[in-house]
Amino acid sequence: METRDPNLSVVEMRVRFFETDLMGIVHHAAYLTYFEAARVEWLRRRGVTYADWARRGIHLPVVEANTRYRAPARFDDVLAIETRLTEVRSHSVRFEYRTLRGALVIAEGSTRLACVSQGAQGAEDHKLVRIPTDVKDVLSRGELPTAG
Amino acid sequence: METRDPNLSVVEMRVRFFETDLMGIVHHAAYLTYFEAARVEWLRRRGVTYADWARRGIHLPVVEANTRYRAPARFDDVLAIETRLTEVRSHSVRFEYRTLRGALVIAEGSTRLACVSQGAQGAEDHKLVRIPTDVKDVLSRGELPTAG
Amino acid sequence: METRDPNLSVVEMRVRFFETDLMGIVHHAAYLTYFEAARVEWLRRRGVTYADWARRGIHLPVVEANTRYRAPARFDDVLAIETRLTEVRSHSVRFEYRTLRGALVIAEGSTRLACVSQGAQGAEDHKLVRIPTDVKDVLSRGELPTAG
Amino acid sequence: METRDPNLSVVEMRVRFFETDLMGIVHHAAYLTYFEAARVEWLRRRGVTYADWARRGIHLPVVEANTRYRAPARFDDVLAIETRLTEVRSHSVRFEYRTLRGALVIAEGSTRLACVSQGAQGAEDHKLVRIPTDVKDVLSRGELPTAG
Numbered sequence: 001m002e003t004r005d006p007n008l009s010v011v012e013m014r015v016r017f018f019e020t021d022l023m024g025i026v027h028h029a030a031y032l033t034y035f036e037a038a039r040v041e042w043l044r045r046r047g048v049t050y051a052d053w054a055r056r057g058i059h060l061p062v063v064e065a066n067t068r069y070r071a072p073a074r075f076d077d078v079l080a081i082e083t084r085l086t087e088v089r090s091h092s093v094r095f096e097y098r099t100l101r102g103a104l105v106i107a108e109g110s111t112r113l114a115c116v117s118q119g120a121q122g123a124e125d126h127k128l129v130r131i132p133t134d135v136k137d138v139l140s141r142g143e144l145p146t147a148g
Numbered sequence: 149m150e151t152r153d154p155n156l157s158v159v160e161m162r163v164r165f166f167e168t169d170l171m172g173i174v175h176h177a178a179y180l181t182y183f184e185a186a187r188v189e190w191l192r193r194r195g196v197t198y199a200d201w202a203r204r205g206i207h208l209p210v211v212e213a214n215t216r217y218r219a220p221a222r223f224d225d226v227l228a229i230e231t232r233l234t235e236v237r238s239h240s241v242r243f244e245y246r247t248l249r250g251a252l253v254i255a256e257g258s259t260r261l262a263c264v265s266q267g268a269q270g271a272e273d274h275k276l277v278r279i280p281t282d283v284k285d286v287l288s289r290g291e292l293p294t295a296g
Numbered sequence: 297m298e299t300r301d302p303n304l305s306v307v308e309m310r311v312r313f314f315e316t317d318l319m320g321i322v323h324h325a326a327y328l329t330y331f332e333a334a335r336v337e338w339l340r341r342r343g344v345t346y347a348d349w350a351r352r353g354i355h356l357p358v359v360e361a362n363t364r365y366r367a368p369a370r371f372d373d374v375l376a377i378e379t380r381l382t383e384v385r386s387h388s389v390r391f392e393y394r395t396l397r398g399a400l401v402i403a404e405g406s407t408r409l410a411c412v413s414q415g416a417q418g419a420e421d422h423k424l425v426r427i428p429t430d431v432k433d434v435l436s437r438g439e440l441p442t443a444g
Numbered sequence: 445m446e447t448r449d450p451n452l453s454v455v456e457m458r459v460r461f462f463e464t465d466l467m468g469i470v471h472h473a474a475y476l477t478y479f480e481a482a483r484v485e486w487l488r489r490r491g492v493t494y495a496d497w498a499r500r501g502i503h504l505p506v507v508e509a510n511t512r513y514r515a516p517a518r519f520d521d522v523l524a525i526e527t528r529l530t531e532v533r534s535h536s537v538r539f540e541y542r543t544l545r546g547a548l549v550i551a552e553g554s555t556r557l558a559c560v561s562q563g564a565q566g567a568e569d570h571k572l573v574r575i576p577t578d579v580k581d582v583l584s585r586g587e588l589p590t591a592g
Contacts, residue, residue: 004572016477016480016481016484017317017318017480017481017494018317018323018477020317020369021313021314021318022202022313022316022320022321022371023202023209023274025318027313027314028209029177029178029180029184029527030177031460032176032180033177033460034459035462036177036367036461037461040520046547051518054170054519061173061220062176062217063217064216064217065176065215066212066213066215067212068211068279069209069213072274074495075492076484076493100183104195118171118553126171161507164329164332164334164336165346165465165466166332166471168465170461170465170466170469170518170519172469173466175461175462177462181314184312184313185312185313188312188313188372197371197372198372199372202371222347223347224345269513273449274357303513315459318498319498319562324476324506324509325473325476325477326473328472328473328476329473332473345574347462348561350466353465357467357472357516359512360510360512361472361509361513362511362515363508363509363510364507365506365509372538393486399495422516
């Protein structure tokens, strides 16, 4: 798979049984959880564990999400989620996604994430903040070479 | 609440514990399930049980979904979902949603739903079809008066 | 419905579309979320908002859960969850549940919940604690009369 | 990892963000979805795609599930699910599970699954059936050697 674009990572996942609905297809809300898991992997491949940011009180909540469903996915399908960073602003970033089964496009989408810091009062205490410089640096890095 | 618009229904629901995430707020994917439950009630108030359509083999899968998250919702919040039919085409319909806690807008969104018939082969056998006339009639009806 | 037992409350809920799976029935994991929502209502009817306890740092995480599935439930079914407090120990409580559709038993289950206090370090800082006296008092109270 | 027991397979998975709740830990209902995904892999390692059985109309719905939660799991944890077939009866099978993070036991559980055939009427038409002989053969097989 061609991933020369430094902003692109391709993450595979397999559809789980509980993600289907009575139509026999993947429920449309499940795709947002696929995009989320793909973003976490996107960061990991650039050396970042999102869980560490969360422990530092830096969160990237989704403030906008858009999805177009092109074809149904089914239980046990192996899906490839192409995940691309497409915009970095002072307080938010945007990712775009394509979900494929083989060559078939299953879904396309985008999310905007705001940068929020969580204070001592927990969820009561969210504040929109500038994306820290070290976070920005990670975002512009391509995938790190994997050992092996 | 003004609900004179025949295409509008307001449905209340309470945030469940499992719908929250480690940020202490409602997970963004949960809103798609709120919109879905609100659509089902929207239809019920016009005399239609969506489950009956499903049994007839008529499905309205989501083919496009967009959400903007304005403010976080929290566990046990009572949310009002304003649900409005905004477009009826030959093969699809569009709904728009506003989620409020009191006067505060929590999220806004829209979904487009295609009309699909499911043949004897189940999920393998979906076909895009014209919205049946009796379904269209229901959509243009306002809320039925409730007994009592 | 006979609810003279002070430890019993009956909570109704309607099956949502996303809770079904490709078998066309409610997915087995969804029942744990029904039991959870029913516990929250069980407390509310005794004057307690569980969300307030959570804000005080008192949590009642599930430490054991058992379910027997007797008959399938389907999309849009209205289910009654009989929820009964059956044991109060120094550090934990036990609830039992019966899920019914009309007279038909759909599922039976039980959960044990431990009392845990969450310190300043958040989730890293859970400690098993004695159930506070005011919490115990609430548990032995029956349903409060509803206004109206 | 010692997997000489032919009835045992160990499946790893990573905790996803949406599986957490406001306590900052994995929600208890998520474990049933982990056990389910682990069973699907358990079968795959014995040459069986559960999705194929589902297409043949053979389903293995969960009729009983029990879980004991020993320690919290957190976002991004890599969990190992030890999955063991412990009983094969004429119409049902039983699996036991241990969820570990490193050497720490996070959760233990079991599920009983009935064998059900689904007729032409779909979900309206479930019948308890004897486990087919070819299904039984698969269950007693150990993991197949993986190509390498």
